[in-house]
Amino acid sequence: RSPLFTVSRVRHILLWMIALYLTTKTKTPAYSHSNLYHYGTFPEGFHWGVSSSAYQVEGGWNADGKGPSVWDTFTQKPGNIPNNDNGDVACDSYNKIDADLYMLRALKVKTYRFSLSWSRIFPNGYKSSHNQKGVDYYDRLIDGLIANNIAPMVTLYHWDLPQALQDISGWDNLEMINIFNEYCDFCYATFGDRVKFWITFNEPQTIAWSGYGLGQIPPNVKQPRDAPYRVAHNLLKAHAQVYHTYDEKYRASQGGLVSISLNAEWAEPLDINVPREVVAADRALQFQLGWFAHPIFKNGDYPDAMKWQVGNKSELQGLPNSRLPSFTDEDKAFIQGTADVFCINTYTTKVVRHVTSRLNIESYETDQDVEKDNADGSENTAVNEQKAVAWGLRRLLNWLKEEYGDPEIYITENGVATGTAITVDDTDRIFFLKTYVDEALKAHNLDGVRVKGYIASSLMDSFEWLKGNTIGYGLHYVNFKLSSRPRTPKRSAHLYFDIMRNNGFPLPTEEEMLYGHFPEGFIWSTATAAYQVSAFGTNLLILSLRISIVSKH
Numbered sequence: 176r177s178p179l180f181t182v183s184r185v186r187h188i189l190l191w192m193i194a195l196y197l198t199t200k201t202k203t204p205a206y207s208h209s210n211l212y213h214y215g216t217f218p219e220g221f222h223w224g225v226s227s228s229a230y231q232v233e234g235g236w237n238a239d240g241k242g243p244s245v246w247d248t249f250t251q252k253p254g255n256i257p258n259n260d261n262g263d264v265a266c267d268s269y270n271k272i273d274a275d276l277y278m279l280r281a282l283k284v285k286t287y288r289f290s291l292s293w294s295r296i297f298p299n300g301y302k303s304s305h306n307q308k309g310v311d312y313y314d315r316l317i318d319g320l321i322a323n324n325i326a327p328m329v330t331l332y333h334w335d336l337p338q339a340l341q342d343i344s345g346w347d348n349l350e351m352i353n354i355f356n357e358y359c360d361f362c363y364a365t366f367g368d369r370v371k372f373w374i375t376f377n378e379p380q381t382i383a384w385s386g387y388g389l390g391q392i393p394p395n396v397k398q399p400r401d402a403p404y405r406v407a408h409n410l411l412k413a414h415a416q417v418y419h420t421y422d423e424k425y426r427a428s429q430g431g432l433v434s435i436s437l438n439a440e441w442a443e444p445l446d447i448n449v450p451r452e453v454v455a456a457d458r459a460l461q462f463q464l465g466w467f468a469h470p471i472f473k474n475g476d477y478p479d480a481m482k483w484q485v486g487n488k489s490e491l492q493g494l495p496n497s498r499l500p501s502f503t504d505e506d507k508a509f510i511q512g513t514a515d516v517f518c519i520n521t522y523t524t525k526v527v528r529h530v531t532s533r534l535n536i537e538s539y540e541t542d543q544d545v546e547k548d549n550a551d552g553s554e555n556t557a558v559n560e561q562k563a564v565a566w567g568l569r570r571l572l573n574w575l576k577e578e579y580g581d582p583e584i585y586i587t588e589n590g591v592a593t594g595t596a597i598t599v600d601d602t603d604r605i606f607f608l609k610t611y612v613d614e615a616l617k618a619h620n621l622d623g624v625r626v627k628g629y630i631a632s633s634l635m636d637s638f639e640w641l642k643g644n645t646i647g648y649g650l651h652y653v654n655f656k657l658s659s660r661p662r663t664p665k666r667s668a669h670l671y672f673d674i675m676r677n678n679g680f681p682l683p684t685e686e687e688m689l690y691g692h693f694p695e696g697f698i699w700s701t702a703t704a705a706y707q708v709s710a711f712g713t714n715l716l717i718l719s720l721r722i723s724i725v726s727k728h
């Protein structure tokens with residue numbers, strides 16, 4: 176063994192010890208029944224990956240003919256983002272394909288999820304504005320991935336709407352369906368010989384609610400009473416349209432998959448013994464996830480809970496129609512079944528309780544009659560509303576299985592933010608990854624949920640939307656102070672490499688047989704004597720000591 180090997184092992188041990196310390200110092204959560212660590216592996220061929228999105232990493236905001244997107248417009252206005260950060264340069268991925276490929280190759284990921292910047296390909300959103308240099312960039316990136324045996328997972332729309340299309344009201348305009356279809360059709364035709372996994376929209380719920388309801392993210396439309404419902408209606412039709420385009424024109428020759436990345440926080444009822452709270456938690460999930468998943472994966476229509484809530488409220492508010500639009504039978508048939516697999520983005524869990532909202536506030540939010548809080552005893556992260564609650568992932572995955580008829584599931588985003596004080600020593604992310612991936616493994620191995628892939632968010636620290644560069648989700652640290660934007664693997668990148676290589680967390684007994692070098696009675700007695708209190712902690716300690724023994728051979 177080289178000295179380097181030993182050094183890296185020692186580092187591992189230290190990290191495990193820190194993780195152990197973190198586990199024992201945390202007060203026992205209210206949901207401690209979920210704390211046991213599960214050893215096991217995913218099947219061969221499990222789709223491990225990392226993610227990014229165009230606006231967050233590319234930079235080159237006006238390079239080679241790219242048109243502005245709504246995010247360029249928004250972030251370039253002083254005062255909108257902390258420190259007036261913006262994505263003008265971001266990670267400079269537009270000029271750093273090789274640096275990005277290097278990281279992906281070093282991680283040995285099987286899949287890279289990234290998005291296409293619509294206005295780089297069609298600067299004003301329309302096909303007539305075609306920009307070959309933008310197309311060339313994606314051709315080079317995709318070819319580089321293929322050459323390295325990394326499957327591209329391509330998001331067609333990750334929030335960066337061409338500004339010119341927002342100028343005609345963006346997703347509140349029905350015409351967008353055809354304009355989006357023309358763009359997607361072009362992408363399938365141009366890249367589909369190599370891209371076999373398409374994601375139409377990233378988090379349509381965030382687009383509709385945060386973009387057109389709260390007005391927090393671009394296009395910053397603040398019409399919470401009905402714009403989100405109209406926008407979601409159009410997004411669903413646009414999604415269905417481009418699914419059918421793939422089906423009719425490309426599937427036979429290209430043989431890829433088409434889906435949509437929906438976002439959900441697991442909603443844990445405040446009290447599972449109170450039916451009203453259980454119903455409220457289910458309603459919260461229906462409003463957030465079911466809004467899109469119910470039409471696509473069930474019957475082409477919105478969940479009953481949504482139709483009833485918005486319908487009843489609208490009636491009591493004296494409106495002639497429900498603020499939630501309805502689909503014709505033709506629409507329903509067109510939308511139902513338009514995803515080949517289920518893609519979910521998830522970051523945290525909320526505890527949900529029933530409230531009776533005031534009728535004089537007309538909003539998607541008050542329509543739900545729920546209130547959401549952070550879960551007791553969950554770990555803080557650099558984002559206040561994103562506590563780390565690993566057990567919620569297993570419940571969410573089980574809920575998806577039950578609700579949507581046992582679909583194949585890809586976790587297309589999951590990760591944790593750290594602040595700028597953390598560069599490469601990201602212990603929090605190691606803890607997050609270990610515990611979250613283990614909950615996905617439990618869902619797969621113990622509950623029979625058909626989890627097919629896990630995409631860690633994200634490849635590297637990026638422009639984090641409304642938070643600018645004040646936080647990062649990366650497995651790689653990017654120094655935004657230097658114009659060369661150097662990328663450095665964090666500790667979590669090493670851990671994730673191991674998880675992917677092992678396909679999970681192999682059983683300690685398998686490992687024991689593999690190496691067969693445990694000195695009799697050496698570790699086990701020490702570990703159990705000192706740390707009997709926490710099964711989870713014990714396992715961590717055993718694993719750390721095991722690694723130390725292995726490294727001696």
Ligand SMILES: *[C@@H]1O[C@H](CO)[C@@H](O)[C@H](O)[C@H]1NC(C)=O
Pocket residue numbers: 482483484485486487490
């Ligand atoms: C109101 O809610 C009930 C179920 O609680 C439902 O049967 C009814 O159709 C709803 N009314 C409207 C106008 O949506």
